[in-house]
Structure formats: structure tokens, C-alpha cells
Amino acid sequence: MATSLHALRSATAWLAHNREPSLLLAPAALLLGVFFFIPLAGLLSLSLLDPGPTFAHYQEFLGNPTNWIILARTFALATKVTLICLLLGYPLAFWIVSARTWVAAALLLAVILSFFTSYLVRTYAWMVLLGRFGVINQLLMALGLTERPLDLIYNQFSVLVAMVYILMPYTVLVLTSVMRGIPFGLTRAAASLGASPVQNFWRVFFPLSAPGVIAAGLLVFVFALGFYITPALLGGPNTIVLPMQIDTYVNGTLNWPLAATAATVLLAVTLVFYSVSNYFVDSERLLSSQQGAAQSATSTVRHSTSAYVRLIDLATALVRAVGNHIRFPARLTRNWERAALGGKLLRGMSLILIAFLVSPILIIVPISFSSSRFLDFPPPGLSLQWYEAYFRSDAWVSATVQSLVVGIATALVSLAVGSAAAMALVRGSPRMRRVGYQLLLAPLIVPVIISAVALYFLFARLQLVNTSLALVIAHSIGAVPLVVLIVAASLQAQNIRLEHAAASLGASRIVTIWRIVLPSIRPALIVAGFFAFLASFDEVVLSLFVSGPNTKTLPVQMWSGIREEITPTIAAVSSLLIAFTILIYAGVETMRQLGERRGK
């Protein structure tokens, strides 16, 4: 009794002491607690408690060597996808933040556009591009580069291509939002102190952008772990990943205890990976409180990456030493230096990446005007019949409206809840950061098929299935972690002294947050809101479970038809969405630039 009283007292004391972060964290904790953790715990407990307390399901799952093979493949695939995304996405993000405004806007648009073509349509577009008699093979054969069509599809290559394609926008957007927060004065200062462009990049810019690399890498990695529609559609005869296996248990054999076991194992291994990478990469830094960006930059460089800095120095010294002995033609050296700093070479790479991101759209738009009923490319003739089919159909139009409504509501809810939580994590105590960060990221790590079943169970009891509220809640669970990641990474780069200054000038905490903190992270808020909207707009699996006849969203509508037969109507829907995106994007961009001009 006494001890519990004591525990209670210390808990309340802790809460009182951390009042602000606790309050900020409360909405997220409530949302995820009630609608994610409790149902998830109920489902996962099946692995231990069905029918009575037992380890039999774990024995069965772990005793089967096939499952270990599948687990290893799942992680290998996610690792490859993450590395490719970072390697290709970093130069593009760098170009975007350092380019002139209109170039940056055009590049960003190319990145974002691919988002608005539905997940399912994008996957089918790759089939048209990579097929045995697909666009690329026809081109190669016409050019005489190959006599027989290459095997570009239904193997690991096509899975990698499609997954990198789907996850690249996340990578680039997270990286740019962090890079934007890096004061360019620092690199200018380094240059004036005699740092070469190469040194400047590797010693100053890159370490400052490291939080973004880690955030983007983590995001892509955990997303990639949960993929199953893409590997299932584009993989070869041997392709099998753990989420596909879980889907088999949930929908195929209805062996939910085993599904729960597989999900628990995937979750546990993911958490181990996460903690190990934390230990080595120090991703805590992502959310560690800083004494102002400039100061933290020096301390970052001095302490946590000193070995790294020494390596860079050594490499620079080596290059210089070699350079002094072997006399490069002057032009070559200059070119090499420029290339290393994101010059022509990197821009060339980035342009190829942009072409890669845009190519499915270049396929989809012509197909939407096709006279053929199949996804033929190039289209044999032109017609508007697929647009007519879209606008004439109540089902398509009302599904579009439903998706927009749910998407906007989800964006607003998760933006409010997620930004508050991010603020609590960045400014709160280290313990709160550690625990809070891991709990908030959990919805991203859990395979969506598991959350869907767990949530369906709960919503069925609460009579919420077939309501828009159910969709908003379900989508917010996935969107809140996204918002937290993006906003936290941006808050990280902000100078806390501004807040102190405001407070010392008499501003209350709420006024400080409203007038100092929020405006300074506005770009990240816009990006986060966009992400949350898109995550909801393109969500298939959760929606399939919690939507009903009255709340069909666009992906559900597409999915119900696409499993039976594909017509260019889906290409028409996607083309309309692309046009819609360009309009919205142009609107937001114009508003932002007007705002900046007024600010000046």
C-alpha cells in the first residue's frame, strides 16, 4: 500500500514536473493507446493465449526453417531499398535545396506528382514499362541493343524498382525538409576559412544533414518491411516476404494465432534492429535537445563524429598529397571538385532519377486517352471514353469525394496531434524522448495487415465500421508517426534561444509556441500535412477493412475492380489526380512565395 502510494506520488510529481511535454503528448498517447496499442495487444496476445496459455505457436513458427529464410529475405530487401533510396535521394534533395526557387519547385513537383498516382496504378504502370514486350524492351530491341527481350520483370529487379519508386518521394521530402533547416551561413563561413568545397560538404553540410538521413532511412526501412502488395504483384516465382506470409495466415488459412506470432516476431526483430542502429548511429541525436543549431553543429562535429571527421581529413590530405605529385590537367581537377559537390555528375544522376520518377506518369496519361480496353502502350487510338466512364459513375465520384474528406480530416487531426507530440519529444526529458519516440513510431513498424485486423475487431464492437470517423481514426494512426518524424526533425534544427528570448521578453509559453515555434517550422508543417493527407488518400489495406458501402474511398473502389479486371478508367482517375495535384501545388507555392515577399 505504502509503496503504491509512493509510486503514485512520484508519478504525479513527475507529471507535474514535466507538465508541458505531458500535456503535449497526451492527445497522441490517447489516440494511439485506445486505437492502436490496446487492439494490437489483444491481437498479439493470441500468439500466447489461444486457446490457453501456450508457446506452441512460437514453437511452430520458429521451428520452421522456411520462416527464417523468409525473415532474412524480408530484411535484406528492406535494407537494399533503404540504401538505394538514400544514395539516389540525397543528391536530388541537395540539388533541390541549393537550386534556384523555380528549379526547386519544378523538381519537388516531379517528386510529389508520383505520389498522387495511386499505389495500385503505379504498380501496374511498371508492368507496362518492364514487360517482356513492354516499353523498355521494345525500345532496346528497336535500338538493336538486344535481340531477345530482357527479363526485367517478375524478379528482384522489378520489386526493387517499384519499391524504390514508391519510397523515393518520402526520402527526398524528409531530406529536403531537414536540409532546409541548415543555415547556409555555416558553409559560407567554412568556405571563407579556406575549406575546399569537398571538405565543406563532408565536414560541415553532411554531418548537419545526418539527422535527416537517419530519419529518412528509418522511415523507408520500416515502410519497406511492411510492403506486400508490390512484392506480390511484381515479384518472381521465388519472391516471398514476411508480410505476404502474414497475409496468408490472416486471409488464407485464417490461422490468426500464427499470424499474431509472425507479427510479433517481425515486430521484435525490427525493434532489435532499431536499437542496434541507435547504438551505432546515435539516432537519438535526431531528437536530442540542442542549444541552438550553430552551437550544436560544432559539438556534433567535435564529439560524436570525430572519427568520421578524422577520416575525411585523412582522405582530403591523401588526395592533396597525390594531387601534388601527379599533375592533373587543371580543368580535370576543377571539374572533379565541382562534381563532388553536387555539380554536373550529381545533377545528371538526379535528372535520371527524376525521369525515373516521372516515367510511369508518362505512361499513365496517354493510356487514359486510349481507345483500347487494355493498358496498351502506345495506345492504338484516342478516345475520352474512360473519362466519361469516370464522371458518369456515381461510385467513382462519390469515392473521390469520400477520399478527399477523409484525407483532409486525417491531415488536420494528425497534424495537430503529431506536431504537439513532436514538440514534447524534442523539448522533453531524455527518458520521455526515448520512450515516446519508440511508441510513436510503432504504428509504422507493425505490418498494416495486423493493425487492420486488430482495428476491425475493435470497430466492430464499437459499431464504427462503415463510418467516416473510423477511416479518419485508422488513417491518423498511420499519419501521426509521419508527422512526428518530419516535425521533430525540423524542430531539431531550430534555435531554442529564440524561444528563451521570447520568454524573457514576457511572452507566455502558448504565445511563444504560436508566434515563434510554429512559424519557424512552417515548411515542415506543410510537408507533414501533405504527407498525412497523401498517406490517407492512398491507403488500401486499413480502408478495405474499416470502410463499408457508405464510406468507400478511392483506393477501395479501385481495388474492388482491379482484382477482377483492369480498364484504363483507373488511368483516367490517376490523370485527373495528377492535374489536381499540379493545381494545388501551384496554389500552395504561390501562396508561400507571396507570403515570403510580404515577410521581406
Add this chain to the structure above:
Amino acid sequence: MTYPIINSGRPTRRQVLAGMGAAGGAALAIGAPGILRAQGATLVVVSGGGVYEEAIRKAVIDPFQRETGIKVTYVSPAEEAKIKAQVDSKNVQWDVVELSRPAFRPDAHKYLEEIDYGAFDKETLDNLLPEAKAKYAVGSYVFSTVMGFSTAEYPADKPRPRSWAEFWDTSKFPGPRSLRACANGDPTTVEFALLAAGVPKDKLYPIDFDKAFMSLDRIKPHITKFWTDGAAVNQLLSDRQVAMASAFNGNIEYLKAQGAAVDYQWDEGELSALHWVVLKGAKNRDAAMRFVSYQATAQAQARLNNLIFYGPLNRAAFKYIEPKIAAKLPTAPENIDKQFFRNLAYWGAQSSSGKSNIEVLVERWIKWVAS
């Protein structure tokens, strides 16, 4: 679940207010018998979406509502996992669902109501194929998984594959192939592997798994893709991604009608029935039983199968189906004997290991595919 359904290509017309009807259904059901009206019964019928929904509304749901006065809310898609979730959580919202497998699971008694065959009229009962009359389910229609091939690869003046043994013969018929994945419990690929190994079609059951997977080892290097959705195999065949594939008869018929260079043949096709089931604890059990017996009548089955390329399970339905269409249906008298029925009872039954045969199949399949 995948619905092997044919698409007429027109967009689905969803009744936007269908769900609102669920709330106001009682007041609107003027023609309903008093007892049903008093209960405010709105029967919730669940099956496939898209064009199948359009067909079944026209052929079965609308006439059922007119003739019985029972108001129907149509929901799609049907998912077996949702049946489990609803019954387990004791919140049963669906009444009657069309699917192939749940009635044959060992735990079917926990999830489904026994079918009340006493409520069927004698003519319907006599004409229903035995495969349609299960303890917990009534058959609705039959689709066939047949051998489809590209006519660009195998034109009419050259030999075409006529059996699964020839499908396996890659020297006589070169070209990439596709078969259906067994990961979600579909057994066609294993059955075809046994046929290719020389097992006669009436001796397939009980399944010899070792023999089947040895046979599959021979064809695996020539498989481009194990398909899971009907749309995927349409795309594979019409794009010439593969030269031949197992596929739903209706899909290939549709591709042919659209001018794609594909064809198929009935020999050694696998017939599989979809069934209507009534959920345990369904709120409108009696109306649900009326619905399942109504859809089994020759007239209702004929109306439905005039719109889609799948076969009725009521033999008398062919009296009302145009002969030109009948020739393209898997259960037509001239086609049915070339094929064999999937043994749903076998797949749902327990094997010696205590698992159902479907689970054994899925486990072995995943092991075989991953290695």
C-alpha cells in the same frame, strides 16, 4: 478472396443511398410481410464488387426484393477474415455471404448456420448438382480454371496444348508460363501438377503431395510468375508476358471478346463452386435462408449466368439459357464431363497432422516457393 468475374467494361453503378436504406428500410418496405416489417429486417447480402455486383443485382437481388418484399443491402467485398472477426466479437452485421471456402473448414459449425433445406422447393432440390448441397452452404455458381494460351505463340495452324502433360512439355511447347499461387489455399496448381504426372482426373484425391511437388519441380524453371489475382493473369496473357497460363474461363472468354490474341480449352479444367453461407447469429436468419433458396432456383440461376460466363449449379437453369451462351459455360452438358470438381470437403478436412489439408498445402507451398 478473388472473384473470377467477368467484366462487361461498364462502370459500376453504386446505390449511394443503399446504406441509408438500411436505416430507413423498415419504413420503406411497404410490400414486406407483416412479421418482417415489424422486425425492421434489412437483409445484408455480401459478395463481389464491380461488374459482378451489377449482374447479381439485376439477376437475383432486385427480383428477390420485388417478389418477397424483403429489403436487401448489398455489401462488397466479401472477406473470410471479416466473418471470423464478426462472429468472434459477437457483433454480426452480415447475414449472408458468397464465398468458396468457409463452409468446409473444420470449425464451420462455430461460424455458420446449418442450411435449412426443408425451405427449398422440390424442383430446385432435385435439379441442384450434389456439389451445391453442403451442410453449411448452398452453391451459387461454378467457375472453371482452364488452360489459357496466347494465339500469337500457338496459332491455329500449329499444334496447341491440350492437356496439363503438354503444358509441362516445354520442348514441344516452348515459352514462359504462369500458374496460380497456392499461398492463399487455392489447390489448382497442385491438381494440375498431378494430372501432368499422369494421375487420372478421377483419382486425384486424396492428394499425393510428394508426387505433386516433384512434378512442380520440373515446371518451376519455366514459370514467370505464380499469379494471385484474376486481373494479373489477364495482363500476363494479353501482354504476351507468358505463352500459356491457368486462368478463369470467364476471364479468357472476356479477353477473346475484346480482341486479345488468347484462347482456351476445357480439357482437364478444374470446376470450383462458390457458395452462399449464413452467418452464425445472423440478425435476419430466416430472410437469409429464403435468399439462399431463392438464388438456387433455375430461373434466378439462369438470369445470373446469362450475364456472366460462369455456370449454374441448377441443371434446370439451362432450359432458360440461350444455347450460344450455354456453350461457353463450364457446367453446360457438353463441357462438364471434360473437367473435374475441386473436392472442397477434402481440403477442409483434417489431415493426420491435425491440420486441415488446406493448411498442409499452404505450408508445403510456401516452403517449396521460398527454397
